Amino acid sequence: MNALKRALSIFEKTVVGFFENNWRASVIGSFAYILALVLTMGFFFYTGAGKWFDYSFTLITAVLGILLGFIISLFVFKILFLLPKYFVACIVGAVVGIYALGTYLGPFFTMLGIGTMILGAWTGLSIKLVKNERKRRGLLIAALGMITIITHGLFLFPIFSEGDQGAWSLELTEESINSPLVNPASDGGNAIQNFTYGSGEDLRREEYRDVAYKTNAVNMSSFVVHPKGFNKWYRDWFWGFDLNRAPLNGRVWMPEESSEGPFPLILMVHGNHNMADFSDGGYEYLGELLASKGYIAVSIDQNFLNSGKSGHIGWDNAGRAWMFLKHLDQWGKWNNDKQHPLYGKVDMENIGLIGHSRGGEAVSLAALMNELDRLPNNAKVTLNFDFSIKALIGLSPGDGRFKLGDQPVELKDINYLTIQGANDTDHTNNYGVRQYERVSFSDDFDGFKSSIYLYGANHGQFNSDWEVDQPSPYWWFMNQKEIMEPELQRDMTKLYVAAFLDATLKDKEEYRQIFSKKETASSWIPTDPVRLKYEASTFTPLATYEEDVDVTTMTLDEGELHGYNLQVWKEVNLTLRNNEPQGNEAVKLGWRGSSGRYTVKIPDKVAQSLSPDSVLSFDAVQLHQSLYDFYGIRVPKGYEEKAIPITVMLKPKGTIKLDGRNGTSVEIEPTYSSKLYKFGWWNERFGNDYEHMLQTYEVPLAFLQDNNPNINYQDIEEIIFEFNQTGSGLIFLDNVGFQK
Template sequence: MFNISSKNDKKALRRRLSKFPLPRISPLPSGWKGAIFGVSIVTLFICLVQAFYYLGSRGVQDYFVGTILSILAVLGLTGLVAGVLHWAKKMPSRYVWFLLASIGLLYLSFLGPLPLTLSILLCILFSFSLLGALLYRFIKGSYREAARWVKVTASSGIAAVFIFICVLGYWLTCGGFAELEVQYPLQTVKTADNYSNSVANPAEPGTFRVNSVTYASNPTYRKDLDTQGRLTTKTVDGSAFVGNWSSRRTNTFGFGPEAMPLNGTVWYPEGDGPFPLVLVVHGNHLATEFSDPGYAYLGKLLASRGYILASIDENFLNISPYDDLFILDGLEGENRARGWLLLEHLKTWESWNASEGNPFHSKVDMQHIALMGHSRGGEAITTAAAYNQMTTYPEDATIKFDYHFNIQSLVSIAGTDMQYQPGGQPIELHDINYLSLHGSHDMDINSFVGANQYFRTRFTENSHYFKSYVYIYGANHGQFNTVWGKSDAAGIGNMLFNNSEILPGEQQIQAAEVLISSFLEATLRNNHSYRMVFQDLGYAKEWLPETMYISNYWDGNTTTLTNYEEDSDPGTTTLPGGRLEGDSLKVWKEDKVKMELSDEQYSAVFLEWDNRSASSTPVYKVILPDSGIDITDTSTLVFSIANHDTGQEAHEADTLVDLTISVEDETGNVSRLPLSNFSPLLPMFEGVLAKRPLGFFQTIKEPIFQNFAFDMNDFIKANTNLVPERIRKISFIFDQTTKGNILMKDIGIRNDKK
């Protein structure tokens, strides 16, 4: 150490230091300064708006702290990158730094499909960089001595960029540029005269007066549930079902995973009961914007029709950007907890039903229970159904299960699939009724993954259970929940999506009410008239909004002839002893069905034909075994087909495919009916999710299987000599449409038991 005291010593030190000059940062030209200002201002504005969406519900302090920390973190990281790139000297490192920071912050704000998001980011950053550079140079007088043509060019550039920004701003803030086009509405496709209904519209309110009550373990966390007459529940220890619960999350909600609350809002009918019990659970959304109130419309409707419905609070398991450090430190494995909590709620309801003095004593029909879930909740209900049958927790066998509730029915609304697999295995459901609803314009769960669980649901032979799905053209993800609404993306990210081409919210809710209420009437009350809605959606055409639907159906009363899952031989049927034959087909193979964005999970037969080049009429035949098939005049031939128009011209893809269904008995009597007797095969629905003209960046077009059912009586009417008990051949003759490309699955014989 040494001491510098005299002036001479200081001068000597300065002389020594001058030999090692510090790097000098040269001032930026005015244009680059303006570019930084332009990019920074628009980025800061967008970030403040998006941060309000993420953090505004937490209060002013958390909003500003979270926003500032996020911006500083991105600036720090991109500053390092800009420093590394400084050696290139192609652009000032400070501009590169701010540009990279803007790209990071803007991408986190939009979080849309990568190609679409990057395109919009480039437009924003380029236009505001150029506008900022030109304006700043004008303000600093850089063009004062310039030639007239330079001034005119710069002024024109500012005007052009400004117009471009206005157009871009309009594109971002508008809902879209076209309305939903419904080419083949259900009401037009289903024109048969036999759709007479002797039952009431299931979406109409029932005769019961509706009451409501809340229950909660932690009213401090959910003050809105601390209502008069509130019921008190115990907390449950869910620490084994969720990981990485941070202290920040504990501070936000006031509890940790060892003290998860059992909270809910109940709508129930006034009367003695007992009434079937329905639990509905939301999916992933902002944890501080509560999702469970968004199903009040279902609660009020179903309670008026004699059900008890509880909307379950699992918001504390949802994404919380502040607590999760955006997405860097979020919960782990929380989907397990979502399903487990539903069973803990059922334990509470079982206790209330058995406790004298409780308002629900002896009013709950615990033998008729349904679980409904939306988004991740749609997967949570299958997890709950799987846990309900298990004796131990598959991730830790030291934790014992003893639930075994009589869960009769599951309703998945735009549900996820396989985000959690117990013991690493996909969930297979057995002997439980299952319904999945999904929209063609779902901008969150883009692929119809609910179909995976549909095909993984199986029944004991001759059981009363059934499964169905309904694919709704124009429906999006969020409008099944009134809190979520049109917003399928987070905040500003919605500006990228095509909200003008989705069903109006009230129509989407109407579809949900009709289908869910019908399903519960059929499965919890065994009302066969409402089961017919899923066997043939035409029975609901007067109740459903006017759009296109593709539905599928299978039940325990159906004998499977072939489902294409038994082996890789295209010539064998699932039912032993049968054969499959094809003639003059352009393509005939069995393979896994590929959806747009989901894994291949189930198989089908791929059939393509072109009569213009075929040597004879193309046909696909199912040869039945000599014995063992129960077919009578009351039986129904069922199968499902999906249009698979990949590679076809646009006008051909929109053609309604028709073909001939033929049955032949062992003495050679043949009866034929056109497919269109039941319904034409609809084209693949195209969901244009991104705004036009950039819709091609995010378009969903998937093969969705449509069920068909032909009564044997109709075949007998076409040929009175036909003996159904002796039918040995079923043929699909491709003589009605010149060319086509389809998938076929699940051919069977149904013998309904009333």
């Protein structure tokens, strides 16, 4: 110990002596260089007041800044030198330790650490003061105790409070519509079996050592950027393999062997998470349901592609997508092998992919890779896949993390569903709606796409092993009161996933109405938190607002758009929470009074195809209430955070424009706030506390016959959105057209 003290003393004297003898030279050199820089910048600085002013301004600013810093430093150092050196050293040591841990545990830990340090210092000081005071100890204890309790309460309240309640209702609708449909999330009645397949050599998990069927490793070299240095060493040690020989591991739920097949195949994959906290078991709730309904459901293990404390893997989403296809390849081999127990069990013509988070982006990448001969990002790599993938589901998917050929993923003639939670603190923006907009259909394709936005749903509860979006201490500061119960979120997910797969892989078209009319599910799940977009391949668009900047032209030629007595009428690009574009244009309509209306003139070629079976379809939603004041429009009295009614009319030729017999009322849903964290200042990091997510509305034209039995549907020439039921309002309108 004495030797160490002597060494430190010698080091201290050497360093101090060096600077005592040389500090003037370094200061003169520094100031000379700073002066040269300031004069140079003054030459390029231009105000228009003259070059003399430009030079003077930059020079005076620099001198004042240096003097201010000099004075503050002298004052701080004077105080520090007067303080006990061990006190200063302990405080600095504590702060450095807190920030060091904060690099791993995040900024919330840093804030908590600093706050805890201050509270501890105050508590310790209070105890010391009370201990030393003898004359007025009782009064001092009362005062310091009260202050201590208050400060601890203020510190702990944000942690233990649940936050704010959302404006939406989680109650079932009492007057649900009559529907002959069976809840698609009910058990299908098939007895199920559960097993795993994989390498049989997994170091960390017994379920992938004791497997029903062994698989060969695959080389991912062309589809990922291999980790290097410590990241590679740690991963290789932890997993026992590198990505040149990645395993094909999967958990399977399927009908028992006695059940008749073949069965549609559903592959599911998790997203990014701590690789040591395994994620693939978290979709058991979906696997068991789908197996009972006659599907083979597989949860793929891709934990080795996830991030860890040692670092990340580049191009990981390309790897996730390719692994989807390699698992399909494996299932195809088993299905065709007459000697294998799974021979003939798989309906390889009906395949669906489900992905969560980064896995949700991977399903779209996999579907596109499936159609390509070569990898666009490295054309030396062949793909050679051609599976019959008919359905894609993205649960809170990412978008654009990896781009094939540096282009956004454009999908054609495939059924697509995305589900996003409004209280997602991981993917805070609804990126799935952007992929939804990039799915298109050919005239001869029979399918649909849907985007579902769930107020109160978060990111982690789609996976029962995750549940929370971020670990503590982040979780302590999230607005937990808005988040729905985990089981409810998974029940809603089961309903939409099962209905989508039944409709697209088992031709149960009756389940499409769950996506076109959200009220269809109102007796099974709460639908007030749901914003649901739907578009079928048979949709004929009149106005999508994507074609040009002329607000009077439509997507189809010969049609016209007109507004009357409107306070607001403009076409805009819808945005996400962080103000990034959704990739979708809509028209913004606002009114004051009860005489505003917006008309869509129907081209004759479209009118000739109309019949009682036709359905008028459009997407709409109210703007967030915070935007009403911006446009000088009041929120209609009694409709705060509620749907507002508008009248939708279809005018035949030769009739009065606003003949009430040709109209029906439609309730336009509000845009709710969803506060991710308890603190407004922290929420501002993510942008707005809302996203404008459109809702699809359908108006069957058969209603016209109630008051006009002899109506000729081919004579309908205008769609009129009449804003006559409230004294004011502000909505988005999009995708006006007819659905067969």
